[in-house]
Amino acid sequence: xxxxxxxxxxxxxxxxxxxxxxxxxxxxxxxxxxxxxxxxxxxxxxxxxxxxxxxxxxxxxxxxxxxxxxxxxxxxxxxxxxxxxxxxxxxxxxxxxxxxxxxxxxxxxxxxxxxxxxxxxxxxxxxxxxxxxxxxxxxxxxxxxxxxxxxxxxxxxxxxxxxxxxxxxxxxxxxxxxxxxxxxxxxxxxxxxxxxxxxxxxxxxxxxxxxxxxxxxxxxxxxxxxxxxxxxxxxxxxxxxxxxxxxxxxxxxxxxxxxxxxxxxxxxxxxxxxxxxxxxxxxxxxxxxxxxxxxxxxxxxxxxxxxxxxxxxxxxxxxxxxxxxxxxxxxxxxxxxxxxxxxxxxxxxxxxxxxxxxxxxxxxxxxxxxxxxxxxxxxxxxxxxxxxxxxxxxxxxxxxxxxxxxxxxxxxxxxxxxxxxxxxxxxxxxxxxxxxxxxxxxxxxxxxxxxxxxxxxxxxxxxxxxxxxxxxxxxxxxxxxxxxxxxxxxxxxxxxxxxxxxxxxxxxxxxxxxxxxxxxxxxxxxxxxxxxxxxxxxxxxxxxxxxxxxxxxxxxxxxxxxxxxxxxxxxxxxxxxxxxxxxxxxxxxxxxxxxxxxxxxxxxxxxxxxxxxxxxxxxxxxxxxxxxxxx
Ligand SMILES: Cc1ncc(C[n+]2csc(CCOP(=O)(O)OP(=O)(O)O)c2C)c(N)n1
Ligand SMILES: CC(=O)[C@@H](O)[C@H](O)COP(=O)(O)O
Ligand SMILES: [Mg+2]
Numbered sequence: 001x002x003x004x005x006x007x008x009x010x011x012x013x014x015x016x017x018x019x020x021x022x023x024x025x026x027x028x029x030x031x032x033x034x035x036x037x038x039x040x041x042x043x044x045x046x047x048x049x050x051x052x053x054x055x056x057x058x059x060x061x062x063x064x065x066x067x068x069x070x071x072x073x074x075x076x077x078x079x080x081x082x083x084x085x086x087x088x089x090x091x092x093x094x095x096x097x098x099x100x101x102x103x104x105x106x107x108x109x110x111x112x113x114x115x116x117x118x119x120x121x122x123x124x125x126x127x128x129x130x131x132x133x134x135x136x137x138x139x140x141x142x143x144x145x146x147x148x149x150x151x152x153x154x155x156x157x158x159x160x161x162x163x164x165x166x167x168x169x170x171x172x173x174x175x176x177x178x179x180x181x182x183x184x185x186x187x188x189x190x191x192x193x194x195x196x197x198x199x200x201x202x203x204x205x206x207x208x209x210x211x212x213x214x215x216x217x218x219x220x221x222x223x224x225x226x227x228x229x230x231x232x233x234x235x236x237x238x239x240x241x242x243x244x245x246x247x248x249x250x251x252x253x254x255x256x257x258x259x260x261x262x263x264x265x266x267x268x269x270x271x272x273x274x275x276x277x278x279x280x281x282x283x284x285x286x287x288x289x290x291x292x293x294x295x296x297x298x299x300x301x302x303x304x305x306x307x308x309x310x311x312x313x314x315x316x317x318x319x320x321x322x323x324x325x326x327x328x329x330x331x332x333x334x335x336x337x338x339x340x341x342x343x344x345x346x347x348x349x350x351x352x353x354x355x356x357x358x359x360x361x362x363x364x365x366x367x368x369x370x371x372x373x374x375x376x377x378x379x380x381x382x383x384x385x386x387x388x389x390x391x392x393x394x395x396x397x398x399x400x401x402x403x404x405x406x407x408x409x410x411x412x413x414x415x416x417x418x419x420x421x422x423x424x425x426x427x428x429x430x431x432x433x434x435x436x437x438x439x440x441x442x443x444x445x446x447x448x449x450x451x452x453x454x455x456x457x458x459x460x461x462x463x464x465x466x467x468x469x470x471x472x473x474x475x476x477x478x479x480x481x482x483x484x485x486x487x488x489x490x491x492x493x494x495x496x497x498x499x500x501x502x503x504x505x506x507x508x509x510x511x512x513x514x515x516x517x518x519x520x521x522x523x524x525x526x527x528x529x530x531x532x533x534x535x536x537x538x539x540x541x542x543x544x545x546x547x548x549x550x551x552x553x554x555x556x557x558x559x560x561x562x563x564x565x566x567x568x569x570x571x572x573x574x575x576x577x578x579x580x581x582x583x584x585x586x587x588x589x590x591x592x593x594x595x596x597x598x599x600x601x602x603x604x605x606x607x608x609x610x611x612x613x614x615x616x617x618x619x620x621x622x623x624x625x626x627x628x629x630x631x
Contacts, residue, residue, distance in 0.1 A: 001032045011085050012059035012110070020060075023257050027056045031285045034078045035305050037090040042301040042425065043101050046283040046293045047076035047146070050180050050254075054144070054278065055079040057260040061268055062140060068112040068128045072121035072145035074102035075298075076178075077111075084110035094425035096594030096602075102429060116429025117394065118367050119152030121145050122175055126162035129171025140268060142174045148183030148344060151191050151366035163245020163273050174267055174274040175246065178254060180282040184297050185346045189366045198239060199251050199279060241275040250277030255284055294347060317478035323453045324416050324474070325350030327460045328387060330488070332358050337385040338464070341365060343372040349389040349418055369394050373401035373413070380411035385464065391419040392432025392473060399438060406469045407444045413470075414463045415439075420473035420511070421557030422586070422600060427593030432473070433586045436510070437562030439471050440535045446470040447534040448491075449511035449556070449564070452482040455532070461488040473511065475557065476596070480515050494536035498545075500528040505614055506545040510534060510556040510564040513584075517555045519607035524614060526553070534564045539571045546572055546579045551618050553582045555610060557600070560585040582617045584610060 005022060006029040009015050015026065031052045038045050056079070058069055064084075071077045081099065082090060086108065092098025103111035113124045125143035132139050145155060162173055179195050181187065241248045249267065252259045260278070267274045282297075283289025288308040289296035295309060303309050332338045332354065340358070342349050344367045355362040365372045369390065376386035395402070395417060406413045420432040440447045448463055448470060450456040456474050463470035496508075500518060506527040509517040514530045521528045527549060529541060546552055552572070554565030565583030572579060584605065591599055600606055604613050 001029060001036075003029050003033055005029050006033055006082070006087065009083060010087075012064045012083060015056070015059050015083060020261065023056055023060060023261070027053050027257065030056065030079050030082060033082055033087070033090075035286055037093065038078065038299055039303050039305045040091060041093045041095070042299045043078070043093050044075040044298045045286075046182075046289050046296045046298075047073075047180075048078040049286050049289060050280045050282045050284045051076040051144075051178060052079050052284070053255045053257055053260060054176070054178065054280070055083060057257060057264055058142065058144075059083050061261060061264040062142065065109045065112065067139050067268075068125065068141040069110070070113045070121040070125040070128070070141065070143045071103055071115060072143065072149045073118045074115035076144075076146075077103050080110065081108075084108055094427070094593045096592070096598060098593075100427055100593055101425060102427070114429070116426065117397070118149035119145070119154045121149075122155055122158035122162060122173075125173050125175070126158055126171055129162075129173040130166065130169060133169045133171060140172050140174060142176060144176045144178060146183075147177065147179040147181060147192065147195055148187050148367055150177060151183075151187070151189055151344075152368055153370060159241070159244040159246070170272045172271055174276065175241075177250075177275065177277045178280055179251065179277060180280045180293075182282045182293050183344050183367065184348065185294055185344070185364070187366070188344075188364045191366075194240065195277075198277065241277075244273075246273045246275035248275045248277065250275075251279045252277070254278030254280035297347075317481055318453060318483075319350075319478050320453065320456055320474035320476075321348070321350035321418055323456050323479075323484055324389065324418065324460065325353055326484075327457045327488075328354045328389070328416075329357055330486075331387075331461065331464060332361060334488075335385060335464075337383065339363065339376075339379050339384050339386045341372050341376055341386055341388045343367055343369045343390060343394065345389070345391065345394075348391070349416070351389060369397035370401050373398040374405045376413045377401070377405040377409065377411050380406075380413050381409075385412060385414070387414045387416055387464065389416045389418065391430070392417045392421075392435040393419060393423075393430050395435060396438070402439070402445070402469070403442055407442045410444045410468045412467055414460070414466075415469070415471040416460060417471050417473040419476045421475045422591055422596050422603075423476045424596035424599065425593050428590035431591060432475075433559045433591070435471065435473055436534055436556060436558040436564050437566075440564075440567060441562070442469075444468050445535065448472045449532065449534055450474060451479075451509070451512055451514035451530050451532070453479045454482045454484040455491070455530075457484040458489060458491050459532070462490045462493070465490055466493075473558075475512055479512060491532060494533050494538055496529050496531040496533065496538040496541045498527065498541070499530050500526075502526040502528070504550045505553055505618060506549040506551075507553045507555055507610070507614075508542065508545065508564075508568055510554070510558075513555040513557055513605060513610075516605065516607040516610055520611040520614065523611055526614070531564070534567055537567050537571055539575070542568055542571045543575050543577065546575075546577045549579070551580045551582065553584060553610075553614055555605070556585045557605060558585055559588070561588055580618070582613060584613055 121143035125141035128141040282293040448459040450459040502525040
């Protein structure tokens, strides 16, 4: 495609200069452009294809960036990026130095709020709307939120707050619910059923008094007017959103510019909290994605749009996620008390097989991380053994639940923390850098950091068998390729192991950094311990290594501050030892998106980086290198 029209749009102002009749062509070119660019870079696909018309309509009707658009999650902002001056940067999407896959305030004035985690948009837009009132500015704040993201408690906390006047102030906030009847996997829960009911009664809803003025110029109006004649005398119930104080309009077809534009124009001119319910199709306009929205939620890399996603010729290495998924099924077979919980990440957390095989013991609770943890606590109170499979970054949402509902009561909940450490293309919002620091300080909480696939399986078993809360953290992607043993055996509780005996320097490795540490140690003739546990920490081993070496190095793929290295220094202090310690890990900054291997290298956490840091801190490498690998 030539993209003739699209290439004339370098900002929304250019779009707004176009006659209304050209917008269908803009949308068609935009959809093709997004598909083509994602096919070259990888990235989120279905949600972007589904919001093309909405994006065009929003930038056409609203005076962006003066009016604020807040995109929930932000995984649907590629069309927005293209229309807001980043068309030519789409080839750098999610790469080091390139543009982000999510909105970023430092990337564009049109990105009014940074997102990545879901369900924040209504709160943020409400804040912006109230700020406008306080500052005497006349502008609108628009939150665009999906049906999946709407399931989170936070979205309802925001509705609860935004629909009423504060000290006489009512924000001019518009919430657009983009209902495509999909989360990453099919959506779950009562809200989904409720939205389906609203959809099935769509014309009935459209006939309601509140929607009349909004629909005045739309084709739906005539239909609604006629329909109303048939419903005379019926009691018309309000939607739940009206109960929250919003003027509810919809549902309307979110791909039909002839409905979208006049409806948005009407809502733009209304004061106070407005709610527009639109219906879209995830993957719209790309048949393969429409047919399989789960698969086409995101592309992991390049693909040919004519063919779609194909299996790689050589089978990819087993991921830690798969190791977890297999362990979960095996453990469920062995122990009828096991219950598996996911906050809306069935595929990403490796629970598809578990769902199929143990449907009653599988619980997708929606995007509700906080609830997932307290729900697990309730199950544990009754003697069940819950496993909460959750990305490290999303567990941040449920910190109080971990402390207050699980740890204080010392309940046996196993947290399987996937995506620990850097995740790559999703960048800082999704990186799991903090879990070691924020879990190890919680009393009763055990923290396990397996170094390879087999150890991961055994660590999961160990954590599961432990009579108290435990986290087992593992990174995105594959490990070194150690095939897990079928047999499950508990790791010696709180014990590390020396994997290489050397001299002068002892490297205490946590998790998968064991392998680059071993490589660096070969060149430096250093000792390496696979610590396995951050908590309980093997203090005996720490003290022994501190006494027998000139220096200690700790290595982890989590933040340095408060992390496993800090645990080691605390143990050394407690033992009264004053050996020099070099703590290697992720620095006190947000690491941007990009190839995770390169990012780890930039952070000095590959073998060369570990070696260089040790040499820099403790001087030149020893001359004599002897091979004393313990295993
Ligand atoms: C707090 C949080 N939990 C989980 C996720 C992972 N996640 C990203 S998109 C998504 C589904 C969102 O569904 P919806 O809002 O309906 O948008 P759609 O993908 O359908 O466009 C999920 C679960 C997240 N980004 N943030
Ligand atoms: C937008 C979002 O939060 C998810 O789609 C996320 O990008 C999934 O990441 P994984 O690919 O690591 O499962
Ligand atoms: Mg959805």
